Structure formats: C-alpha cells, structure tokens
Amino acid sequence: MDTLQETKTRVFKFGDKTADGNSKMKNLLGGKGANLAEMNLIGIPVPPGFTITTEVCTEYNLLGQEALVNLITPEVEKAIENIENIMGAKFGDKENPLLVSVRSGARVSMPGMMDTVLNLGLNDEVVLGLAAKTKNERFAWDSYRRFIQMYGDVVLGMKQESKDDIDPFEEIMEALKHKRGIVLDTDFTVQDLKDLCYDFKNAVKKGTGHDFPTDPWEQLWGAVVAVFNSWNGNRAIYYRTMNGYPSEWGTAVNVQAMVYGNMGNNSGTGVCFTRDAGTGENLFNGEYLINAQGEDVVAGTRTPQQITKIGSIRWAELAKIEEEERAKNYPSLEELMPTIYNELNEYQQKLEDHYRDMQDMEFTIQDGKLWILQTRNGKRTGAAMVKIAVDKLKEGSITEEEALLRIEANKLDELLHPVFDTKALKRAHVIAHGLPASPGAATGQIVFFADEAAKFKSSILVRIETSPEDLEGMNIAKGILTARGGMTSHAAVVARGMGKCCISGAGALQINYKTRTLTVDGHEYHEGDWISLNGSTGYIIEGKVATSEPELSGEFAELMKLSDKYTTMKVRTNADSPKDAKVAVKFGAQGIGLTRTEHMFFEADRIKAMREMILSDTIKGRKIALEELLPMQRSDFEGIFEAMAGLPVTVRLLDPPLHEFVPHVLVTQRELAEEMHISLEQVKAKIAELEEFNPMLGHRGCRLGITYPEITEMQARAIIEAALNLKEKGIVAVPEIMIPLIGTVAEFENQAAVIRATADKVFEERNDTIEYLVGTMIEIPRAALIADLIAAKADFFSFGTNDLTQMTFGYSRDDAGKFLPIYIEKGILTSDPFEVLDQQGVGQLVKMGTNKGRSVKPNLKVGICGEHGGEPSSVEFCYNTGMNYVSCSPFRVPIARIASAQAAIKAKA
Structure with missing residues (x-):
C-alpha cells in the first residue's frame, strides 16, 4: 500500500439517506462504518457522520500524529461541514453548537475492546450555548461532565490501568454523592454538575500538568488518535490474539453527530438484539435506560429495563419482583413508549431481513425521536449460533451453503462439554x-x-x-x-x-x-x-x-447431517480406548486415525510387565514380559475394533522413549526391585542408562522396534489376532498398522517386514486371514522430502504434525510456552504453530510429502493425525491439499466435520 498516496479517499461520508460506502466495504470502513453507510442507503434514521478508514490507522502507525493530521485535515473538514449542513448546527459554535461522538470500528466486532468519546466539542462557552439552545441546563452540564470524564480517561490517560485502582473522576463523584446523600447520577442538581465539571478539570490539570483542551478541533484530533492508539491497547491485543485477528487490520474511526438520550424523561438509550443471543430463540429483546447516554446501559451503575413486555416479565420473575412493582418501577419500552417501541421493532425486523442474520443494535431516543446508532451481526453462544443458522435456513432466508458458512466451527465446543x-x-x-x-x-x-x-x-x-x-x-x-x-x-x-x-x-x-x-x-x-x-x-x-451437562439440540444433528452432504474429506478420531471410540462415533467419526498404544501400558496391572520388559537384559526376559502384555493389548484392540465396526482403525506402534515407563520415585523403584528379584542398584543403573539428553530425538518410535523387534512382533500379533477374533463374531475389523518416526526407507522396510512376517505367521496358525494395511507417520522433515521413495513401500501416510511442527521450527512444544506468547504479542508469529498449522513452512512439507507420495502411488491414502486435525483453518488446508481424512480428538469431531464442509463449499465458490 502506498501510504503517501495523496489522491485516494481516506474519509467516507454518510447521512440523510446517502453514503459514500456500503456494507461490502468492511475491510476498509470497518464493520461499524460499513453498516452505518448501509443503514443510510436503506432508509434507517442514522445520525450523519463520516468514517476515517482502517488504512489510515496503518498510516498513522507509520507516519505519526502530526503528519497524519496534515494528510487528512482537508477531507475531515469537508466531512464536518457535511454534518453541519444536515444537522443545522456548527462545530465549535457558541450559540448553535454541533457535538460529535468518536468511536472505533474494526472489520470484525470487538465489543468493549477499544475506545469511545461522546459529547466532543464542549467547553465552558459552548456548554452555555447548548443549554440556551435546548432550554435544558441540566442536560447541557450533564453532557459536559460526561465529556470531561470520558475524554480525560480515554485521551488524556487519567484512568488507571489496574482494575483495583480508582478512576479519579469516579472518586470525585462518589465523594459528592456521599456529601449530598444521593445514589444515582440522575440525582445530581445543575449546581452539582457545574461543580463536577470544575473539579474534573482541576483533576486533569493535577494529573497531566496541562489544562483540559478547549479547542473543539484539538479535542477531535486527540480523540481520533486515541482511537487509533486503542487498536494496540492491551485489551484489543488480547482480544485479537484470542480470536486470531491480525494486527495489521487496524481500526477505522467513526465520527457522528451526537444525539442525546439524556435530555430528560422523553429521552433514553439502549441495546437490542433481533434474536436471543443466548438461545437463538426468535425473540426481539434488549435493554434500555431513560434519561441516559449509551455507556450507561453497559456500565452497570443503573439497572436497565427490558425493551419488550415479555422480556420484562421474564426478568422480573428471575429477580423475584412482583408484577405490580415491575410495571410501576421497571416498565418495558413497549409499555412506556409504545410508538417508539413499534418504530424500533419495525427497524429491527428490517435490518435482520436486510442482513439475513441476527443483529445487535444500539439506539438513542432524543426528545421523542428514535435514532439507530449501530447495527452488526450479533455475538452469540454456540447453541444460539446453531439454532439461528438452522432456523434461517428453514425460513428460506439463507441457503444450505450459507447456513454452514455461518457456523464458527470452534464455538461448537461449547455444546459438547x-x-x-x-x-x-x-x-x-x-x-x-x-x-x-x-x-x-x-x-x-x-x-x-x-x-x-x-x-x-x-x-x-x-x-x-x-x-x-x-x-x-x-x-x-x-x-x-x-x-x-x-x-x-x-x-x-x-x-x-x-x-x-x-x-x-x-x-x-x-x-x-x-x-x-x-x-x-x-x-x-x-x-x-x-x-x-x-x-x-x-x-x-x-x-x-x-x-x-450440555443438551445437544435437534438443530445440532441437522447441521451435522448437512455438513456430510457437502464434504468429501472424512473425519476420523484419535482414540486410545473403546470408551473414546464410542464417544467419537456418537459425534460422527468415520474411523480412527490414531490409536496410541503406549497409553494402554500405564494402567496398574500392565505397568509392572512393561517395566519388567524394559529392565530385562535378555531377549528371553523381554519376551516373557511381552507375552504377559499380549492378551491385554489384544483385548484393548478388540474393544476398539468392535466400537468402530467396519470402520478403519489406524494403530500406531509404540512411540515414546522407554524412560517414560520406568519409576522415578525411590519407593516404586524398591518395589520393582523386590518383584523382579534384583537389587535396587540394578534398577537404578538401568533407569540411569535409559536417561537421554534429548529424549524426543532419541531412542523412540521405529528405533525401539528396530532395537527390540520383539516389541513390534507382540503388537502386530495383538492387532491381527484381535481382528481375527472379531471376524469370528461376524464383526468387520479394518486395521491400519502405522510405523512411527521413520526418516529413511530402510527403517520402514525393517519394521514392515516384522509386521508382515508376524501377520503371516498368525494367519497360518489360525488358518484364516483379514485385510490390513501397513503405513507410516510422516513426522520427520526428511520423511516428507523422500516421501516418493517411502510411498513405493507404504500403503498409507498419516502426517503427525505435532512432531513435524516441533522439528521444523526447532521448538520444544512443552517448553515453547515460555516464548511463544511473546512472539505472538510482538507479531513475530501470528498464532501458536502447535495449535494452528503453519501453512507456509510445515504445510509446505505436508504438501510436498502428499504430492511426492502420490506421484508414485496415485491412490495413496493420506491423512493427518496431529492436533491440527481439529482446528478449522488447518482442516481447510488439509482439504485443499487433497487429503482423504483428518483425525482429531473425539470432542473435536463435530468441529472438523463442519470445517471440512466449509472448506468444500469455499473451494467450489
């Protein structure tokens, strides 16, 4: 982007049913600015204003305040003039003043993460003109004290960072309330408000060393810069990191003519939703306050009232308030201002119909006139997200593809736990x-x-x-x-x-x-x-x-069924027990992509035999211990194969280093020595021998099977015998035996030969056979580089992206927590590569391995079994790479199913 290009438009005007922009320009105007423009175009009453684009935020970060102000001043002056013409008032005028609000507006909704300034343009002279113009002295001084407080906090930095520190303005107000014996802000008299303004300005002078700015233009530029700065505030950074939003997006700034909800009992402000954001129920709802400004509704200092009568009744039931008391003290907007309510109800329906999604709206009532300040697609729970998407599909307002794309796949977690x-x-x-x-x-x-x-x-x-x-x-x-x-x-x-x-x-x-x-x-x-x-x-x-416990709705099942209609890439699960396998099948898993056999050895009745095998110095001793483990492993596989009847099950042979299985506590070491009839010193010596400087790159994976082929023999026998036992029961088992951590063809050939020889021996003993595959986990960069040579020998590939990421980056995944958060905060990485697949680096190895493998074996089955298999953007990458399946933990199966369908829909677009 040419940041010094003079001719491009940086300020977009809207108002009086005209606009320079529209809702399709969210990347440039931010979500708020784009929707303000769009509402003007469809005839919604919106206070006029203008939007300074997100690109200007980036320019500000490059150029600094002075250069930026010089660059956009001509456009901003014209835009202010446009507001003046529409509103019939003048910015900074002492007799007929125009006040404005300054708000942020990123391309996605980031509620409460960035800063806002209201009532901008007031000073000691303008406040008198506002009081005379409105014939409402209390309103004018209330607006002024609000402005000094908000501008002082947001622009001048008076508000303390720590939530435990007291806002100096709040401290002043609380002291006055205590002195006057009042509770609410609305109880302040005109003189109280004048005193507060005086005290607030003194607090600014004391806190900053400077007088509160009186020039409206100085105030405006201060607020604009403060909004840009808030894009890189702690709250915004945390929110972006949490949701994976890039820092380079920037925020727009929206400047609008002020409309006032604090002009008396015929004025108010509120927030409303076209549907219930918690449940998805098609019920208009929201909250409002009489004689208040926008921040009051969310500040919690006053109890908001419900917009609809039914909402008020529900609220009263929860609060245990009698209906007579409710109707008197907490009437709904529907009851208190029926004409305004009917108009608002008409607009909310019009906006939902127009955007074809649930809307979150802000509004102000000024002296009996309704203004809509903002609309956006409303934040919602996972349950509401599913219900709204399915309901909108049934209503005919969106297509099946749109219903699936409306789902934020990761939010399905909320429904499953x-x-x-x-x-x-x-x-x-x-x-x-x-x-x-x-x-x-x-x-x-x-x-x-x-x-x-x-x-x-x-x-x-x-x-x-x-x-x-x-x-x-x-x-x-x-x-x-x-x-x-x-x-x-x-x-x-x-x-x-x-x-x-x-x-x-x-x-x-x-x-x-x-x-x-x-x-x-x-x-x-x-x-x-x-x-x-x-x-x-x-x-x-x-x-x-x-x-x-969560209750899965009928809409959830409908959505899952719909996802299967649109995807060709299957979703398997990572499961190490029949229990996990059954859970995954319930969620729609189409097989198992990873069964980690080592997890089966840690149960109390097995760890002893495993340790005896490890501590034995002879093949005979190891085989005796393995013979004890064989029926246990066989039983495990029978349970898993039965749970997955007819579906493929990929079983990874023993992978972790052996030191993980031996006891490191003296008491347990002594018990083991007694059980094996050897000395404690012998046990300690063997444990010391197993210790490695870097066990993740040491004696593990296929290296164990090559060193101790009897381990591979036992596991292969357990798998094949389990499958044959199920066959006798009429249950189809589809085993896929996976060799871990290979980096050479010879490693694969060595272990494949042991597996196939063992299978042939079992087939001969049982006089029966089953179909099985022998493949490998691609988790070492070298394996991806020689994938064509490996594919000539292997029946399938499964990418183990946990270790592949670790080895490609050179990060220890268990120690990276010390620096990865700092990397993300400083923009060195956009996300944790162990959580979201690194498509530029690790992803290229995955693509290379897949393409090389299929250049030799076009129908080679390829999948992924790392944790990335359940992360939506990674699932999309796998789909576009041409994988046959992704595999993830049982509770992420629905997420992967939706993500797979979404990837297929996007690919066809």
Whole structure:
C-alpha cells in the first residue's frame, strides 16, 4: 500500500439517506462504518457522520500524529461541514453548537475492546450555548461532565490501568454523592454538575500538568488518535490474539453527530438484539435506560429495563419482583413508549431481513425521536449460533451453503462439554488464568498426585506438568490444571482426547509437592480445597461453581447431517480406548486415525510387565514380559475394533522413549526391585542408562522396534489376532498398522517386514486371514522430502504434525510456552504453530510429502493425525491439499466435520 498516496479517499461520508460506502466495504470502513453507510442507503434514521478508514490507522502507525493530521485535515473538514449542513448546527459554535461522538470500528466486532468519546466539542462557552439552545441546563452540564470524564480517561490517560485502582473522576463523584446523600447520577442538581465539571478539570490539570483542551478541533484530533492508539491497547491485543485477528487490520474511526438520550424523561438509550443471543430463540429483546447516554446501559451503575413486555416479565420473575412493582418501577419500552417501541421493532425486523442474520443494535431516543446508532451481526453462544443458522435456513432466508458458512466451527465446543451455570459464574472469584487447553467446566478438590486422584469424589489434578504416568489419575480427575505446557502439551492433548476440562500453562501458579500447596498471588490453597476450571476461557476459580451437562439440540444433528452432504474429506478420531471410540462415533467419526498404544501400558496391572520388559537384559526376559502384555493389548484392540465396526482403525506402534515407563520415585523403584528379584542398584543403573539428553530425538518410535523387534512382533500379533477374533463374531475389523518416526526407507522396510512376517505367521496358525494395511507417520522433515521413495513401500501416510511442527521450527512444544506468547504479542508469529498449522513452512512439507507420495502411488491414502486435525483453518488446508481424512480428538469431531464442509463449499465458490 502506498501510504503517501495523496489522491485516494481516506474519509467516507454518510447521512440523510446517502453514503459514500456500503456494507461490502468492511475491510476498509470497518464493520461499524460499513453498516452505518448501509443503514443510510436503506432508509434507517442514522445520525450523519463520516468514517476515517482502517488504512489510515496503518498510516498513522507509520507516519505519526502530526503528519497524519496534515494528510487528512482537508477531507475531515469537508466531512464536518457535511454534518453541519444536515444537522443545522456548527462545530465549535457558541450559540448553535454541533457535538460529535468518536468511536472505533474494526472489520470484525470487538465489543468493549477499544475506545469511545461522546459529547466532543464542549467547553465552558459552548456548554452555555447548548443549554440556551435546548432550554435544558441540566442536560447541557450533564453532557459536559460526561465529556470531561470520558475524554480525560480515554485521551488524556487519567484512568488507571489496574482494575483495583480508582478512576479519579469516579472518586470525585462518589465523594459528592456521599456529601449530598444521593445514589444515582440522575440525582445530581445543575449546581452539582457545574461543580463536577470544575473539579474534573482541576483533576486533569493535577494529573497531566496541562489544562483540559478547549479547542473543539484539538479535542477531535486527540480523540481520533486515541482511537487509533486503542487498536494496540492491551485489551484489543488480547482480544485479537484470542480470536486470531491480525494486527495489521487496524481500526477505522467513526465520527457522528451526537444525539442525546439524556435530555430528560422523553429521552433514553439502549441495546437490542433481533434474536436471543443466548438461545437463538426468535425473540426481539434488549435493554434500555431513560434519561441516559449509551455507556450507561453497559456500565452497570443503573439497572436497565427490558425493551419488550415479555422480556420484562421474564426478568422480573428471575429477580423475584412482583408484577405490580415491575410495571410501576421497571416498565418495558413497549409499555412506556409504545410508538417508539413499534418504530424500533419495525427497524429491527428490517435490518435482520436486510442482513439475513441476527443483529445487535444500539439506539438513542432524543426528545421523542428514535435514532439507530449501530447495527452488526450479533455475538452469540454456540447453541444460539446453531439454532439461528438452522432456523434461517428453514425460513428460506439463507441457503444450505450459507447456513454452514455461518457456523464458527470452534464455538461448537461449547455444546459438547459440561458448562458452568450462568448465574453461578457471576458470583465466581477468578484467582488466575492459563491456556484454555481443553474446553468444558470442572469443579473439584485439589490433588497434587495422579495416584491420589480417587481420594475425593470430585478432584482437580494440579500438576507442574503431567506425564504419561499420570494417565490413570488424569482419567479419574474431573479436570486437569498445569503450571507449565502449551496447547499441545501432554496434559492438553490427553485431556482433549478424553473430552476432559484442562487448563495448561498457568504460569502464576506456584506448586509445592512437598507441602501439597498451591500459591497464587500470596494466597495459599491446600490439598482438598475446592477450585473450579473453565476450560473454555482458561479461568481458574476459587471454590465450587455449579455445572450442567450440555443438551445437544435437534438443530445440532441437522447441521451435522448437512455438513456430510457437502464434504468429501472424512473425519476420523484419535482414540486410545473403546470408551473414546464410542464417544467419537456418537459425534460422527468415520474411523480412527490414531490409536496410541503406549497409553494402554500405564494402567496398574500392565505397568509392572512393561517395566519388567524394559529392565530385562535378555531377549528371553523381554519376551516373557511381552507375552504377559499380549492378551491385554489384544483385548484393548478388540474393544476398539468392535466400537468402530467396519470402520478403519489406524494403530500406531509404540512411540515414546522407554524412560517414560520406568519409576522415578525411590519407593516404586524398591518395589520393582523386590518383584523382579534384583537389587535396587540394578534398577537404578538401568533407569540411569535409559536417561537421554534429548529424549524426543532419541531412542523412540521405529528405533525401539528396530532395537527390540520383539516389541513390534507382540503388537502386530495383538492387532491381527484381535481382528481375527472379531471376524469370528461376524464383526468387520479394518486395521491400519502405522510405523512411527521413520526418516529413511530402510527403517520402514525393517519394521514392515516384522509386521508382515508376524501377520503371516498368525494367519497360518489360525488358518484364516483379514485385510490390513501397513503405513507410516510422516513426522520427520526428511520423511516428507523422500516421501516418493517411502510411498513405493507404504500403503498409507498419516502426517503427525505435532512432531513435524516441533522439528521444523526447532521448538520444544512443552517448553515453547515460555516464548511463544511473546512472539505472538510482538507479531513475530501470528498464532501458536502447535495449535494452528503453519501453512507456509510445515504445510509446505505436508504438501510436498502428499504430492511426492502420490506421484508414485496415485491412490495413496493420506491423512493427518496431529492436533491440527481439529482446528478449522488447518482442516481447510488439509482439504485443499487433497487429503482423504483428518483425525482429531473425539470432542473435536463435530468441529472438523463442519470445517471440512466449509472448506468444500469455499473451494467450489
């Protein structure tokens, strides 16, 4: 973009049913500016104004304030003149003043994340002119004190960053209220408001060292720059990071003529929704306040009233207010101002029909006249999102493709996991936050050790980090909380697979295993204390919070069925147990893309045999231990194959380094030595021998099978025998045996030969056969580079993008939490590459591997089984790469199904 191009338009005017822009220009005008223009074009009463484009925000960041003001001043002056002509008032005039509002407007809705200034243009002289013009002295001085406070906070930086610090203006007002014995702002007299303005200006002088600005143009430029600055404020950055919005988008600035909801009891302001944002019910609803300005509705200082009568009655029932009291003290807008209500009701229907989606609107009533200040597609819960999309489809206002594209796939998580009761959350005390690693809601008593998870009926396992040894305890606990680790840490990956609530990487936690305490900000929590985890937000809450199981609506099933109509790429699941497999099938999984066999070895009755195998110094000793494990593995596979009857199941052979299976606690080491009839020193020596400097790049994956082929033999036998046993029951098993971590063709050939020889031996013993495949996981960059050579030998590829990302970037996924947040904050990375597939780097290896493989074997089956398999943008990439399937944790299957359908629809567009 040529930032110094003089001829391009930077300011777009709207008003009096005309506009320079329209709703299709959201990238340039921001969502608010585009919709203000569009509402003018369709005849909605909107206060006139203008929009300074998002591109100017970028120019401001490059050029600085002075150069930018010089650049856009001519256009802004013309735009102000246009507002003056429409409103019949003049900006800065002492007798007939025009006041304006200055608001932000990104291309997507970011409610409350950036700054707003109202009543701009007032000073000690203009306020007198406003009072004379309106014949309402109280209104004029109320507007002035609001302006000084808002401008002081937003532009002059008077408001403190910490939520615990007191806003100096609020402190002044509270002191006056206490002195006067009043409660509400509306109780201030005219003299009170004059005194407040005087005191506010003194506070500005004291806080900034400068007088409050009196020149309206200086005020305007200060507000414009403040809005641009707020794009890079802490709130906006956090919100963008949370939602994955790029920092380079920038925000527009919208300047509008002020209309006043604080002119008396014939004026007011409110927010309304064309449908219920919580449930999706087709019910017009919202809140309003009489004699107030926009910020008052959301500030919480006054109790808002409901717009509709039915909404008022519902609210009164919840608040336990008698109907007679409600009607008298909290009448709905429908009851209080029926003419205004009918007009608003007409506009809300017109706007929903026009935008063909649920709208979130702001309005002001000035002395009996209704103005619409804003409309946007309303934020909604996951349940509301599904219902509205399906309802709009049934109403005939959108197509099937549009209904699917309206779904924000990740929000389906909200429907699939336990959730906290809304009322209970309002009373909750948040003590810290971490990464929302696995959604849902969990309440339980703190335990610090996995083997003690069953100590309480409901427990929260609190660990510095988890390991595979913790699996049983993780399964028992209601939720998992770790101080370390990222979105693909062990705790996160396993918890998502279980559909269990998890928060990881909560760095503020100080965990002391010796004293069994958790310390946060100096407050100590002990084993047995109750805490609650909101896995959807990452909030850690003190005490119990009531939860409820989600109820999947009929609309959810309809949406899932619709998604299958539009996609060709299948969705499998990552599942390590029959229970996980059954959950995934319920959610529509079409097979298993990854069964991690190592998870089966950590149960109490198996870990002993596994450890005996590892500690044995002879092949014979290892085989004896493996013979003990064989029936257990076979039984596991039978359960999984039966749960997936007729659907393919990809089983990954043993992958992690062996040191993860041995005990690291002295007591357990001593028990193992006694059981194996060897000395404690021998056990310690073997454990020390297994330790590696970098185990993730050490003796693991196919390297284990090559070193100890008897392990591969046992696992292959368990898989094939399980499939044959099911065949005898009339159940079809479709095993796909996957060799992990290969980087050479020879590694694959070595392990494939062991698998096929073992299968042939079992077939001969049983005098029966089944169909099976032998493929590999592409998770080392070298494997992607020689994928054509591997494909000549392999039946399928599955991309393990967790390790492929780790090895391509050179980041340890369990340690990257120390620097990745800083990388994202500073724009070095746009997102966590372990959460969202890096399409420019890792993705190119995936594409290369797929293309190379199919250049040798055109019908090669290709899938992905890393955590990216359930992330919508990554699923779209996989679809466009031509994969046969993606695989993800059971509770992400619906997300992947929707994302796959959306990718297919976009590809045809």
